Amino acid sequence: MAETELPRIEIVEPLCAVFRRRLKSEGAKYTPERAQVLDAIIRTEGLFEVEALIDELRHSRQRVSKATVYRTIRLLLDAGIIQRVPFEGETDRYQLVYGRRPHDLIIRTDTGEAIPVTVPELEAIRDRLCAERGLRAQSHRLHIFASG
Amino acid sequence: MAETELPRIEIVEPLCAVFRRRLKSEGAKYTPERAQVLDAIIRTEGLFEVEALIDELRHSRQRVSKATVYRTIRLLLDAGIIQRVPFEGETDRYQLVYGRRPHDLIIRTDTGEAIPVTVPELEAIRDRLCAERGLRAQSHRLHIFASG
């Protein structure tokens, strides 16, 4: 399952099914609120902030409270479906990662826009650097700051 | 000035002088409290958290209030002497960067230790990625998470 090709792999199974299965496996429920949160995230391009998500959901048919949004985000993190992307000083953003390569980012310093990119050779580099020091690489994060 | 050799350049001038000059240039003062904060940071190995810095300073001869620590950190950031390193979910850490190459880091998830590394080929990669999109790369940051 997953994690094979380059920029983005074929997702053979809808994300909501992945999430539902995950929840079921730990005795939790796939509720309308949780579905609503996941849907809103899937509709998102690139990074999102929790506040934007909450706004988005405010106008959705199934109202979802702020507390539930935060709780669902934690579940999605634990499930490996989304990933937190820390920003300096600013509030954390999140992005979908399930079935995708972990994103590297180009962040435009003029517009603030974050452009996901994939740098395949980075994994070899990082593994080598860690191996040289007797460590095992777990993940990495590359932020490139640029302007137009 | 500075910014030349690889892992770390010779610093011809003490950091406190750099800071003092910077402050003077904007009509601000190099106070004992600010000196104390900078000293504590210099004594630090690698990354530090604000809370640890405050603790450290609590036992120093010149007491420094929490507010002043935060205010001084902002000044040091603006001066390019330290850099904020965001961590997922956790509170931000900081590190000295003045007179050093922008660090790439291996961060040990087991011990919290931050190991500066330099990945020369990264600059070519980042320039290429930006050029492909009509952008100009300014800087980058690579954090590799690993454990022993």
Place this chain on the structure above:
DNA sequence: GTCGGTGCAAATGCTTTGCATTGAT
């Protein structure tokens, strides 16, 4: 005496939590 700097305590803003209620099986 004018300015900036400091410490304190209060305020802020994001996130989490306690608790009573609700809903599904």
Place this chain on the structure above:
DNA sequence: ATCAATGCAAAGCATTTGCACCGAC
């Protein structure tokens, strides 16, 4: 009935800010 999920409001934290006081030039 049981067990988890929800919404709300309150609590928690790290950080920032307002303000009165202090010290250097």
